[in-house]
Amino acid sequence: MDKLMGQLKRQIIERLNLKDLKPEDIGDDQPLFVEGLGLDSIDALELIVLLQQDYHIKLDKAEDGPKVFHSVRTMADYITKHSPAKKAS
Amino acid sequence: MDFLDELYRHYQLGYPKFHKMDQLSKLGVLATDILLNESDHANKYGSDETGIVLSNSHGSLDVDLKYARTMEAGASPALFVYTLPNIVIGEIAIKYKFRGENAFFVFKTFNGNFMAAYVNGLFDSKLIRNCICGWVDYLGEDYRALLMLVETSGSEKAIPFTAEGINLLNNTSHG
Amino acid sequence: MNPPVFVAGLGVVSAIGLDAAACLHSFETEEAGMADIKILHTRLRGKLPVAEVKLSNEALAELTGLSSGMPRTALLSALAAREALADAGIFNFKDLRAGFISANTVGGMDKTEDFFESFMMNAAAGKLRDVVYHECGSITEIVADHLGINHFISTVSTACSSSANAVFTGARMIRHGLLDLALVGGADALTRFTLNGFNTLMILDKSFCKPFDEHRQGLNLGEGAGYLVLVSEEIMNRLNKSAYCRIAGYSNANDAYHQTASSPGGTGSFLAMKNALENSGLVPGDIDYINLHGTGTNNNDIAEGTAIKLLFDPVYPKMSSTKSFTGHTLGASGGMEAVFSALAIRHGIIYPNLRFETPMKELPFTPVTKFLNHQRVKHVISNSFGFGGNCTSLVFSAS
Numbered sequence: 001m002d003k004l005m006g007q008l009k010r011q012i013i014e015r016l017n018l019k020d021l022k023p024e025d026i027g028d029d030q031p032l033f034v035e036g037l038g039l040d041s042i043d044a045l046e047l048i049v050l051l052q053q054d055y056h057i058k059l060d061k062a063e064d065g066p067k068v069f070h071s072v073r074t075m076a077d078y079i080t081k082h083s084p085a086k087k088a089s
Numbered sequence: 090m091d092f093l094d095e096l097y098r099h100y101q102l103g104y105p106k107f108h109k110m111d112q113l114s115k116l117g118v119l120a121t122d123i124l125l126n127e128s129d130h131a132n133k134y135g136s137d138e139t140g141i142v143l144s145n146s147h148g149s150l151d152v153d154l155k156y157a158r159t160m161e162a163g164a165s166p167a168l169f170v171y172t173l174p175n176i177v178i179g180e181i182a183i184k185y186k187f188r189g190e191n192a193f194f195v196f197k198t199f200n201g202n203f204m205a206a207y208v209n210g211l212f213d214s215k216l217i218r219n220c221i222c223g224w225v226d227y228l229g230e231d232y233r234a235l236l237m238l239v240e241t242s243g244s245e246k247a248i249p250f251t252a253e254g255i256n257l258l259n260n261t262s263h264g
Numbered sequence: 265m266n267p268p269v270f271v272a273g274l275g276v277v278s279a280i281g282l283d284a285a286a287c288l289h290s291f292e293t294e295e296a297g298m299a300d301i302k303i304l305h306t307r308l309r310g311k312l313p314v315a316e317v318k319l320s321n322e323a324l325a326e327l328t329g330l331s332s333g334m335p336r337t338a339l340l341s342a343l344a345a346r347e348a349l350a351d352a353g354i355f356n357f358k359d360l361r362a363g364f365i366s367a368n369t370v371g372g373m374d375k376t377e378d379f380f381e382s383f384m385m386n387a388a389a390g391k392l393r394d395v396v397y398h399e400c401g402s403i404t405e406i407v408a409d410h411l412g413i414n415h416f417i418s419t420v421s422t423a424c425s426s427s428a429n430a431v432f433t434g435a436r437m438i439r440h441g442l443l444d445l446a447l448v449g450g451a452d453a454l455t456r457f458t459l460n461g462f463n464t465l466m467i468l469d470k471s472f473c474k475p476f477d478e479h480r481q482g483l484n485l486g487e488g489a490g491y492l493v494l495v496s497e498e499i500m501n502r503l504n505k506s507a508y509c510r511i512a513g514y515s516n517a518n519d520a521y522h523q524t525a526s527s528p529g530g531t532g533s534f535l536a537m538k539n540a541l542e543n544s545g546l547v548p549g550d551i552d553y554i555n556l557h558g559t560g561t562n563n564n565d566i567a568e569g570t571a572i573k574l575l576f577d578p579v580y581p582k583m584s585s586t587k588s589f590t591g592h593t594l595g596a597s598g599g600m601e602a603v604f605s606a607l608a609i610r611h612g613i614i615y616p617n618l619r620f621e622t623p624m625k626e627l628p629f630t631p632v633t634k635f636l637n638h639q640r641v642k643h644v645i646s647n648s649f650g651f652g653g654n655c656t657s658l659v660f661s662a663s
Contacts, residue, residue, distance in 0.1 A: 016167070017108045019094075038105075041525060045166035045465060053163045062466040137517065137535065146401065148371065148421055153457070157376075160460050169461035170523045170651070173369060175422040179652030182520040188535060190516045191654060192429060195401040195419040203418065207433075210440050 004076045015050055016043050028073045044069060057082045110180055111152035113227040117177035118184060120234040121221060128238060140217035141178050141191040142208055145226035148174045148195055177225055189217050199224045201256035208239055235259060269435040270500040270507035270663060271492050273352025275344040276603040278488035278590045279315035283347050291615050292635050296589045298472045298484050306456045312468055314454055315486030315591030330410060335372035338406045341451035344489035345407055348447060352493035353503050363416035363443040365434045366404040367426030367450030369595035373457050416443060423650030426450050428598025428658055432514035434494050444499050449599025451489030459485060473560035475585035476631050478622040483559040486591025490600030508606040512661035513544025519653035525563050530571030532655035537575055537645060540657035546643060551581040553614055555601045555646040558585025559592050569627045580629040584617035598648035605644040605660045612639045
């Protein structure tokens, strides 16, 4: 879970062009929207594309966004729960 | 770091939203910041008294191409937002809270005659008390911004806003 | 005192008709133009409804006399522009300072997409001449050339308010004595670029849109073109016909809130409508019909509705969104809706807002739901609000 959160922080910074931030600047439970990082509605849509492209999870309703993307931890939780089943290696 | 980011740091813009913008919008916002730096703009004018009239020849082609490359794997909303040339006006308006009239025209080359007639018309109709106007263009390695602040009264540095004047300015400032 | 500007002719092509008469017929029979994607090649076929013009490029080319290799936007533009000129009875521009002020947002994007596909597969394969028309400006030039207008040509590109801005730019130039005649409006064809882009913004309705309905789910993209022929009083007197109406006023403002969303209070929309009324010398009570921007997105309809409430309360004129018929035609919408506004005045009609069922809980008014005839339509306000905060309202009055 920590590894996933670390990875997510790097992906968020890269995808959203948060040039002044490093992964360690983003708290696991820090609100991403409104206060906290101050992301906006377009950033939310980019995170939806991130979920789809990098984690193969489709978020159909934009309204679910605020819950899923509340913090890095809620994102990691969601990904862990909804990841398409991995075949046994 | 590209030159626009360098300029951002040099002028200490302190505006995190800058990093989300496409190159055309970054160029427009930076040029506006430099333009307004020396004027007492915020204290002189109310939010709906500033007009913005910009033009270019390549529209939003620079980011159009970048967006198009994302369409296959997963279209990027953040890039799509910029695939309209007037978004640069939107970004300037958002940053400075300008609510006055705004327009974006596409021309092959800078059209001083049209710009002078159009902007003078805005002043004549008393729709605005000042105007940020000119040319902001960006494509690949080529970029150019020529912005003018037009007011009803000028400092000693000011030149009269006429078609001849701005055409001359355009011709002599070409690097 | 502002010199009057008259609407001497009009032309339109949309999902509901290839010319003004056909569109009027569809409005009357309440037949919307949305359907499954049939013409555009996209993997979104079968997934989203759109409002396509029901003709292939080859058929459009035959109607217009342009080559079928031209971008679809140019073909649509030429069709509607020619109808407008013929309607005005203008067949040449001798002795006339004529301007062509046209708007579009996609330019020659359809050709670029064809190029891109082959280019992505094989860098040597794409035909470079296909991208020559990409820019918005080339579309205007192609059509101006085709129509024989060369005195003044300009392209407006301000998103969804583009062609409304083209309309008032032309009116302004006539008022200031810079032009005698202005062919104004815009065109936009459906492309994969915009379809995918709007899809990724998650503002498309998977079913047919319901503007101003409490349960609206977004917009349907459409395509088309709409143009007005504006003339000075002197030219109007020379033409052997009566004007549809005159351009009574207009205004443009910036919402200064977000690149693609309107401020919740509809500040930009409010400013545009209020100033347009003042510019026309009218008060809210004078307006008989509002042609809403009414895209059907959550955001636009509440912002626009709030602005209308603020401006018109407590007496509201009849209003509707014709996008419930034509879809959102982006750069063409202002021009097309200007045509519909002029027709409303000429024929005393009010268009219905299709598929409206539940009033929005925040608003004390509802749109018209049936086509209405024999109405007193003297003053119409037409709204066009674009990305980038660009808000325009046009006011048309019976002449």
